Amino acid sequence: MSAKLPALVLAVLAGCNIFGPQLETTGRMRLEPTPSQYEGWHAEVQDCLGRARSYERIEWFVADELYYGGAEIGGVWSSPDRITMRRDHVGWEPSVKHELVHYIEQVSEHGPEFLRCSGILG
Numbered sequence: 001m002s003a004k005l006p007a008l009v010l011a012v013l014a015g016c017n018i019f020g021p022q023l024e025t026t027g028r029m030r031l032e033p034t035p036s037q038y039e040g041w042h043a044e045v046q047d048c049l050g051r052a053r054s055y056e057r058i059e060w061f062v063a064d065e066l067y068y069g070g071a072e073i074g075g076v077w078s079s080p081d082r083i084t085m086r087r088d089h090v091g092w093e094p095s096v097k098h099e100l101v102h103y104i105e106q107v108s109e110h111g112p113e114f115l116r117c118s119g120i121l122g
């Protein structure tokens with residue numbers, strides 16, 4: 001594990017399922033094409049959770065910068081079907097899977113399934 005990881009975990013912790021004016025983005029756009037590994041990661045998270053929700057319904061976005069309440073975050077799920085990843089988290093499996101747990105479960109609270117199914121709790 002790199003020394004950077006705790007900071008990333010904290011960054012993701014602050015950032016999930018956010019609505020309204022506290023979320024700030026720059027350079028936000030549709031993530032196209034969607035990375036080829038995402039559908040497999042979605043299937044893995046579904047299997048881990050024992051619950052299914054359509055992969056096709058997800059609207060993927062990417063942002064150059066992503067802040068919540070002034071803190072930099074790695075990704076955010078916006079209920080019900082939108083996931084925005086910060087550009088440097090697009091290829092980071094734990095961060096993407098973390099947002100997929102939010103989406104598949106449709107929950108904003110962080111239960112133990114986040115650690116179990118994405119590798120990061122917050």
Ligand SMILES: [Zn+2]
Nearest residue numbers: 012016110122
């Ligand atoms: Zn979260």
